[in-house]
Amino acid sequence: xxxxxLIPIGPYHPLQEEPELxxxxxxxxxxxxxxxxxxxxxxxxxxxxxQKSYEEVFFLVERICGICSTSHPFAFxxxxxxxxxxxxxxxxxxxxxxxxxxxxxxxxxxxxxxAGHFLGYNTVFMWAWKYREPVLDLFEMIxxxxxxxxxxxxxxxxxxxxxxxxxxxxxxxxxxxxxxxxLVGAVMDDPVIHxxxxxVGILTKQDILDFAAVGxxxxxxxxDVDVRRDDPYAAYPLVxxxxxxxxxxxxFAKAQVRLLEMYESISIIEQCLAGLxxxxxxxxxxxxxxIPEGYGTxxxxxxxxxxxxxxxxxxxxxxxxxxxxxPSYTNIATFKKSCVGQSISDATISLAAVDPCYCCTExxxxxxxxxxxxxxxNAKEIINHSASITNKLLQHE
Amino acid sequence: xGFKSYCxxxxxxxxxFGGASCNNCDIEILDCLTPRYDLERFGMLLVGSIRHADVxxxxxxINKKDKPRLLEIYEQAPKPVLVVAIGACGCTGGxxxxxxxxxxxxxxxxxxxxxxxxxxxxxxxxLAGIVKLLGKN
Numbered sequence: 426x427x428x429x430x431l432i433p434i435g436p437y438h439p440l441q442e443e444p445e446l447x448x449x450x451x452x453x454x455x456x457x458x459x460x461x462x463x464x465x466x467x468x469x470x471x472x473x474x475x476q477k478s479y480e481e482v483f484f485l486v487e488r489i490c491g492i493c494s495t496s497h498p499f500a501f502x503x504x505x506x507x508x509x510x511x512x513x514x515x516x517x518x519x520x521x522x523x524x525x526x527x528x529x530x531x532x533x534x535x536x537x538x539x540a541g542h543f544l545g546y547n548t549v550f551m552w553a554w555k556y557r558e559p560v561l562d563l564f565e566m567i568x569x570x571x572x573x574x575x576x577x578x579x580x581x582x583x584x585x586x587x588x589x590x591x592x593x594x595x596x597x598x599x600x601x602x603x604x605x606x607x608l609v610g611a612v613m614d615d616p617v618i619h620x621x622x623x624x625v626g627i628l629t630k631q632d633i634l635d636f637a638a639v640g641x642x643x644x645x646x647x648x649d650v651d652v653r654r655d656d657p658y659a660a661y662p663l664v665x666x667x668x669x670x671x672x673x674x675x676x677f678a679k680a681q682v683r684l685l686e687m688y689e690s691i692s693i694i695e696q697c698l699a700g701l702x703x704x705x706x707x708x709x710x711x712x713x714x715x716i717p718e719g720y721g722t723x724x725x726x727x728x729x730x731x732x733x734x735x736x737x738x739x740x741x742x743x744x745x746x747x748x749x750x751x752p753s754y755t756n757i758a759t760f761k762k763s764c765v766g767q768s769i770s771d772a773t774i775s776l777a778a779v780d781p782c783y784c785c786t787e788x789x790x791x792x793x794x795x796x797x798x799x800x801x802x803n804a805k806e807i808i809n810h811s812a813s814i815t816n817k818l819l820q821h822e
Numbered sequence: 823x824g825f826k827s828y829c830x831x832x833x834x835x836x837x838x839f840g841g842a843s844c845n846n847c848d849i850e851i852l853d854c855l856t857p858r859y860d861l862e863r864f865g866m867l868l869v870g871s872i873r874h875a876d877v878x879x880x881x882x883x884i885n886k887k888d889k890p891r892l893l894e895i896y897e898q899a900p901k902p903v904l905v906v907a908i909g910a911c912g913c914t915g916g917x918x919x920x921x922x923x924x925x926x927x928x929x930x931x932x933x934x935x936x937x938x939x940x941x942x943x944x945x946x947x948x949l950a951g952i953v954k955l956l957g958k959n
Contacts, residue, residue: 436891437839439870442848444840444888464887468844469921474918488917491846491942535849540857554856572846572942784845 429457432769436465440543440773441591443783447776452766459760461767467787475491479505479716481580482744484488487573489749490785492535493618495528496727497749497785498577499609500734504657504723505579508738511714514706515660517711518579518667519697521662524567525725526690526697530601531560533690537612540680541728543777549612556604563597565588581710588706591698597675609684624678626763626775629674637755640730642779645673645682652726652738664696676778712803716740727752729780751785826902830876830956833865834904837875841928842918843882846942846943847909851879859945866952872899880934883915885923889931896932904955908948910941910951915953931934 434440449457472487474482486497499521506513513521534557541549561571567586568574578583586594612618628638633646643650651668653661670683671678718740725732730752737746748762756768756779763775840848854861855868867877872895884892896905907928910916915927928934938951 437895439838439868442838442840442852443845454847465885465891466882467885467887467923468842468918469923470918472923473918485917488844488941491844491849494844494846539911551857554853555858558856571944572849593865708838782845784843 428452434773434776436462445781445783449769449772451769454770456764456767456769456772459764459772460758461760463783463787465787467783468525469747469748471788474744476743478742479744482747483577484573484575486749490751490782492532492734492782493528493574493727493729493785494573495524495576496725496732497734497751499525499659499725499734500723500732501747502577502723503577504721504726504734504736505738506734507721507723508719509579509716510579511711511713513581513711514704515663515710516585516701516706517709518660518663519704520576520582520586520709522664523586523694523697524574525584525659526693527560527563527567529690529728530605530687531557531564532780533687534560534605534608536683536777537680538729540676540774540777541612541618543773544618546617546621548620552611553608555610556601556662559597559601559604563594563601564596566593570730578710579716580713583710584700585707585709588702591701595695595698598660598691598694602688605684605687605691609687612684614682617678619677620776622680623673623773625676626767626778627673627675628729628763632759632762633674636759638730638759638779639752639755640684640727640784641679641686642730642756642759644668644670645678647672650731650787652691652724652731656724658725660697660700661693663700664693666693666696674773679778690700727785729753729782729785730756732785749788751782751788753779753782753786754788755787757781757783829902830904832890833867834876834952834956835869836868836877837869837872837895838878839878839880839892839911841880841888841892842885843909843911847912850945850948851881851908852941853876854863854945854948858915859949861949875899875903877904877906879906879908880928880932881912882916883911884925884928884931885921886925887923888923892928892931893951902918904931904935906936906955908938908951909943910939913937913939915930916941926937 429450432449436444436446446462448460483498486501487494489497536549538553628646633643633648666689718739723734735748735751736744739745764772765775836883908912
């Protein structure tokens with residue numbers, strides 16, 4: 426075996442805004458292996474959720490991730506509503522879908538910008554982020570905040586989008602559409618971007634199935650999955666739209682899928698706005714007085730793929746157990762396939778191509794011994810450890 | 823003019839430390855650099871190493887794994903250095919303060935010169951905070 430060099434990216438690297446450590450094992454220019462280390466972003470959200478009431482959990486899950494701060498409340502609302510068995514009003518469904526799709530547009534624009542930044546092509550970064558601002562202005566108009574919207578609650582949404590606001594929203598959407606046209610043209614026809622992204626970081630259909638990747642990552646490799654269509658929720662069954670897929674599986678295909686998805690999102694929002702006009706103003710909230718015993722699962726299509734929430738209720742005011750799985754959890758594992766065998770200069774864009782979101786992913790930390798590489802504690806040992814502490818306390822008394 | 827204000831007279835270079843955050847403050851800090859807010863017109867620049875920086879921006883709640891690293895980064899910083907805690911989590915721990923991995927808000931670990939509250943603070947608020955901090959020194 427030849428000598429390998431370890432190149433660390435992170436944990437506090439200027440390239441990534443989130444703390445995360447990648448270890449690239451290189452032989453010359455070629456990446457031979459990649460390992461990643463997490464835990465810098467672990468906040469214990471699942472445990473915190475058990476201490477809060479259902480209304481408060483919405484604010485907590487919103488802060489799992491700042492970029493997809495609607496998809497987590499979306500999935501949580503779906504799971505709690507499954508326990509209660511409540512059907513929300515059409516107006517609330519439309520408003521939920523509008524917020525979800527606006528978020529997808531801003532997230533995809535953000536990704537295009539960051540991908541340009543990762544390629545060292547800062548013009549794209551500046552452009553995409555400039556055109557993202559009108560979307561954030563829209564959020565500020567609808568929800569009062571640029572990022573955490575606090576729109577969701579069990580049984581509907583917190584605030585209505587009044588009909589008088591619709592023309593202003595439409596006007597802003599037209600602006601976003603025009604700017605998106607400009608950006609899509611600039612990115613898709615750019616010879617530099619073609620040269621840097623075509624044939625780079627290829628994931629085949631089989632790889633996607635092996636790693637169970639979701640979202641645009643899967644759709645760019647020809648795997649046709651979309652929770653909005655496969656497990657319909659909110660207003661998605663009420664409007665016409667199509668799932669965008671591509672076949673190539675390289676970075677360019679992923680960019681293509683995301684850029685074209687933005688047009689679908691704009692079309693969904695326009696149809697939802699038309700639907701809003703037909704519904705009576707103010708009917709956005711079904712009163713839910715009690716959450717019965719039981720369990721519910723909720724899924725939602727985040728900009729990065731499927732978000733999954735599992736909630737167990739014991740009939741009390743707060744969840745007895747709350748399990749969260751974010752799309753990046755499976756998508757990040759594809760690095761093993763997309764980076765290995767490539768030159769190190771292509772590794773960064775291959776990492777960025779799945780739009781990894783580490784703050785979504787970090788749900789559980791496992792301690793690993795540095796010398797031997799073994800897990801210091803497995804589940805059984807943790808339970809034994811817990812029991813021994815209890816026994817010690819009992820003996821002390 | 824004292825030594826400290828002499829150091830911060832000209833263009834400031836910023837280093838960004840993202841703790842255990844929800845990513846929103848990180849995005850808003852990056853947003854400050856983009857065309858609408860354009861922090862770089864004041865000569866401010868986001869740099870890759872703390873050894874080049876005058877200002878340390880810290881956001882997010884600090885968990886047990888981040889704490890020693892934050893201390894190390896603070897020790898590596900050329901002094902005098904200004905520390906700015908950004909966001910509700912940076913200032914107090916915010917919604918994550920009750921979590922089992924929480925290791926104290928930023929000011930329990932390193933001295934903080936300015937707090938910019940908000941969840942997340944708007945880019946205007948971040949700019950205003952840094953400008954006020956410069957006026958103070």
